[in-house]
């Protein structure tokens with residue numbers, strides 16, 4: 001698939017994702033939250049689009065030592081849930097970068113709604129062509145997004161380039177494990193827009209090649225298998241709004257794709273990785 005077609009594939013996938021701004025706002029309204037006064041303490045329970053919710057943000061914050069004077073780049077920031085969480089809970093400044101324009105627009109709206117736009121900003125762009133100058137950030141984070149990006153060596157090099165020397169990159173991602181068949185790989189590419197999946201060790205080597213030491217490399221495959229079974233049920237619970245917004249065929253397609261994805265954790269073909277690395281030069 002050409003680079004442009006892959007970008008269209010990923011952005012269409014996220015533009016028609018069951019977790020979206022309208023679904024978040026409808027859920028808040030149904031639960032009686034006054035949207036003119038929504039606080040980040042409430043919003044953060046609804047707007048995270050990665051595995052493990054806000055607790056996962058907290059683990060990355062601890063590993064990367066995020067504090068009030070840290071400037072964080074959230075690579076593939078989606079609707080900005082982790083960016084707002086970090087700014088609100090740790091007092092830091094966060095800049096988000098995302099490929100899907102509608103996600104960037106939603107991230108801005110939700111951030112203004114939570115009154116965090118003085119510390120959290122978003123930019124539309126491709127992480128492979130990172131628009132920020134060298135040595136801008138203290139920390140880069142990413143969650144369940146690098147799996148969509150081809151050329152992981154370039155991706156990691158770009159993340160490290162925009163870190164100050166001594167800066168940290170902390171991320172989690174969906175990774176390939178032993179025994180993944182070519183048929184599974186092709187289906188995950190077609191239906192989940194995953195491309196050139198890495199392994200835990202592969203990421204460690206890419207980080208070292210980019211001039212980092214890697215004090216933390218953790219296999220999350222077992223806990224993610226349980227989290228993902230629950231996530232499949234969560235998506236099934238969103239059937240009504242998903243059908244209303246995108247149609248029954250879209251819901252069915254999503255359900256088939258996500259069931260297959262979760263099945264790959266059960267067969268051991270897919271796993272999860274959490275890494276933290278430090279730029280040394």
Ligand SMILES: C[S@@+](CC[C@H](N)C(=O)[O-])C[C@H]1O[C@@H](n2cnc3c(N)ncnc32)[C@H](O)[C@@H]1O
Nearest residue numbers: 048049050076077078098099100126127143145
């Ligand atoms: C699973 S969402 C994660 C969002 C966010 N990290 C969170 O935890 O809520 C993955 C995001 O990656 C973005 N993405 C995929 N490929 C990208 C790329 N090449 N550059 C920037 N963003 C990308 C998608 O647009 C999507 O918003």
